[in-house]
Amino acid sequence: MTNEDLLYHYFSNTLTEAQRLEFNKRLETNTEFNAEFEFESNLKRAIKHETNASLKTKLKGFESTVKAKDKSRKVSVFNWKIAASMVFLLGSSWFAYTTFFGVDYNDLYAANFQEYPNTEYAITRSDSMDSPERKAFVAYEAGDYENAVKAFERINTAHKKAYHQFYIAQAYLKLGKADKAKALLKAIVSENEKFSGESQWYLALIALKEKDKVEAIKQLSKLTENYGYNKSKAETLLNQLR
Structure with a gap:
């Protein structure tokens, strides 16, 4: 054809x-x-x-x-x-x-963007640990994204986990630093790390925020073809953009 x-x-x-x-x-x-x-x-x-x-x-x-x-x-x-x-x-x-x-890109972004919740580290009042990871997630849940990034980056290399990069990217998105978030999310997808599907979704939302229709369609199409995360929402967005 x-x-x-x-x-x-x-x-x-x-x-x-x-x-x-x-x-x-x-x-x-x-x-x-x-x-x-x-x-x-x-x-x-x-x-x-x-x-x-x-x-x-x-x-x-x-x-x-x-x-x-x-x-x-x-x-x-x-x-x-x-x-x-x-x-x-x-x-x-x-x-x-x-x-x-x-196509109102701002409305589409606002209607679909939601900060990803902490699903990796359980924070309890009785927890006596004061590790950088705990500090990072406490700050993240409190909406203190600047300190969340700093705490994540202070985690010792030996204790770093792939999902830390995903949450740093989330913090950057909330801080309005889309370029930094984009780089981290792309790395997660390319390396097929945990949260790859979720990262693909947020890459599509970044494209919407930047009013880049071609890139948004590209990222949403990859999501629907390769991942199950938010697939129905991605298909709805694709219909709205086409």
């Missing part, structure tokens, strides 16, 4: 399961396909901000600009037909445009 055929079925929500797997594979490995997908996504954003009267002119100008900036991308006339067909099928209703194309 050609790139154009896959894109057509994607934007018309008619991908079969086999086509969906092929779509995700090309999105991750085929740079030309990725570029065409980004072009189509940009067209959708352009559509959202135009009324019907000026829409066609705006889209033609957008296509010309993209071609002029990067001739090597080889965007076909077929792409314009995909975008145009979507527009005119919807008609001139501004409500239809915003309903079909509108």
Whole structure:
């Protein structure tokens, strides 16, 4: 199946399961396909901000600009037909445009993000231990994320566990340090450590927060294909983004 055929079925929500797997594979490995997908996504954003009267002119100008900036991308006339067909099928209703194309990334992130609970270290009042791990989880549960990170990082190498990195990433997310969290979560997934599925979920949420639709779809697709964690939520998000 050609790139154009896959894109057509994607934007018309008619991908079969086999086509969906092929779509995700090309999105991750085929740079030309990725570029065409980004072009189509940009067209959708352009559509959202135009009324019907000026829409066609705006889209033609957008296509010309993209071609002029990067001739090597080889965007076909077929792409314009995909975008145009979507527009005119919807008609001139501004409500239809915003309903079909509108994606509020902040709302999606807020609706789906929840700090992961401490499931690894039981804290009791009678516990007389005062180890760095206990201090780290006490701080984490108290919402003292700065000190939680410091305590986790003070844990002796011999006593470090893979899940410590996951909770450090959680603390970084709460502190608004998404880049640091992302690096830790990617390492957990690549090394197939404990909390790999959970890490995949939070990588998708980071992409949402950064308004990176392509990356969000990529991470959510990996989650649904490889893990069971929050699979139904991931599938719902994928439907909202597509």
